[in-house]
Amino acid sequence: MNVSMPRFDQGRVLVIGDLMLDRYWHGDTSRISPEAPVPVVKVGSQEDRPGGAANVALNVRALGAPASLIGLVGADDAGRALEKQLSSAGIYCDFAVTEDEPTVTKLRVLSRHQQLIRLDFEEAFHRDHSQAIAQRMSNLINHTDVVIISDYAKGTLSSVEQLINTARNAGKVVLVDPKGTDFQRYAGATLLTPNLSEFEAVVGHCSCERELVKRGQALIEKLQLEALLVTRSEQGMTLIRPGLEEIHYPARAREVYDVTGAGDTVISTLAAALASGETMATSVALANIAAGIVVAKLGTAAISAPELRRKVMAEQGAEQGVVAEDQLMIALEEARTEGESIVFTNGCFDILHAGHVGYLEEARSKGDRLVLAVNSDDSVRRLKGDGRPINPVERRMAVLAGLAAVDWVIPFDEDTPERIIRAVKPDVLVKGGDYTVETVVGAEFVQSYGGRVELMPFLDACSTTLIVDKIKADAEQG
Structure with a gap:
């Protein structure tokens, strides 16, 4: 139950x-x-x-x-x-x-x-x-x-x-x-x-x-x-x-x-x-x-x-790792009772690479707990096109949950994570450096109650798209 x-x-x-x-x-x-x-x-x-x-x-x-x-x-x-x-x-x-x-x-x-x-x-x-x-x-x-x-x-x-x-x-x-x-x-x-x-x-x-x-x-x-x-x-x-x-x-x-x-x-x-x-x-x-x-x-x-x-x-298995949304709400309430601050970020994380790991470690350093929302397969397909994701959402979340920097991983099916951001109400909203604060989904809401929006730099030459393109190129040459 x-x-x-x-x-x-x-x-x-x-x-x-x-x-x-x-x-x-x-x-x-x-x-x-x-x-x-x-x-x-x-x-x-x-x-x-x-x-x-x-x-x-x-x-x-x-x-x-x-x-x-x-x-x-x-x-x-x-x-x-x-x-x-x-x-x-x-x-x-x-x-x-x-x-x-x-x-x-x-x-x-x-x-x-x-x-x-x-x-x-x-x-x-x-x-x-x-x-x-x-x-x-x-x-x-x-x-x-x-x-x-x-x-x-x-x-x-x-x-x-x-x-x-x-x-x-x-x-x-x-x-x-x-x-x-x-x-x-x-x-x-x-x-x-x-x-x-x-x-x-x-x-x-x-x-x-x-x-x-x-x-x-x-x-x-x-x-x-x-x-x-x-x-x-x-x-x-x-x-x-x-x-x-x-x-x-x-x-x-x-x-x-x-x-x-x-x-x-x-x-x-x-x-x-x-x-x-x-x-x-x-x-x-x-x-x-x-x-x-x-x-x-x-x-x-x-x-x-x-x-x-x-x-x-x-x-309910909500102490850490992949959780359902209601489990996450319980975990967040407990964390806030203990005076811990909540950091939120999101992404597709199709093929996990060094850029992702560095980004998540940096995001985690901005607070006490990190919530990571991951696009569902349908959501990735709508954003990236046919052929993506390479890995289904269950595998992507399992890998991400194994990172020391990540506390809770939750999937979302919408094109943007705004609904979950409003539910989580994070103290810090983190997004990659290829955005501006004005273009970050949920930024205005987080700032409305005194939360912060932080932009994190990506590791140069690290992206899932570049990795996929290189694999395709190598396959064609081979």
Whole structure:
């Protein structure tokens, strides 16, 4: 599946669910306690991270999407620390504060990147806070595109049915990360994202793919869902929709360090992509790639848009070489995020010679990245006449992509590269010295936003036409 990076900033996501503070103590271990057969950890550093629904919101915001968060916290230091950290990340927090119930806190003790023990400081919220949560949702529902229900069974979502109905009646997409075996309470949502064990706890053990899909379709019909996404660890993910063939997404991670928060990453990326206008299938593909990144990290961690973009580029083969136009746009966005300048040039490059190599090396020196647009065979034929090109465009691009000076090679079929120049919007437009700035295609456009136009000299007595003429002459004499 061809996947590109969405404009995450174009969609708004509201997260409602159980909030937690994940606390980490890091230290060295060099001895066993004389009191019991356990390692002694000399704590050297402490770290607090948002967990549960808070981690979901943090993931949404890290991708660049506007995020709002509703949940319950205690009137304590953990609740205040959680809100301060989330607000500083640009998340709009509308928390209901309970005076006699603590903020859910989980303490993990780690040494040498290994988790030794987890200590939970929590009591499920027993009092009815449903109206406080519902009122906050009503205040924000018209300012969002996608709603995430993040259920960790801590008591925040005691009226989840009401929340789903409110969102669906407002025409919003509702994604649910479910908990427990009573999935009926999520009826009417757009999509559920259970992991395989959660799914099988509800529908029974699935001995094969066909059975999984069949039982998934039955669950969709029963709960009146639009889709079901079953996350399956090392087996990837399966997207099931009524009336459509299922889609299996393979696992992306090569090495798994920690699955903590992976489900949060999946649903947050899925929501941000849907909110920005992507299709369900493409949004799940992006979520699958994001999950592969996060499980290679330690603890709950939000992945950034540049991280995801780099991974998407690698998946699409757009890091360097011959690329399609949509792949090039992803690569350019990543390069510009890193502060790199873009140089653009174009040509037929029918028979590569020393003049071409010197020209491209000189062009590359004008910036950080070089985009080379190559005329298609039909385009060359219209410009050069019958008998040209000597080499088809696939071979020409393959050779050019092998040059150290060239980052990306892209074909174009028009007589001029003006359309691609407008799409690329290069910082520097380069053309050979046989042109003047006034005659360079795209020069006026590049100069209109402050870009430069550079003319590069050609190596004397080097041209494809001269080489072709010499070969013909030698053949006639022979």
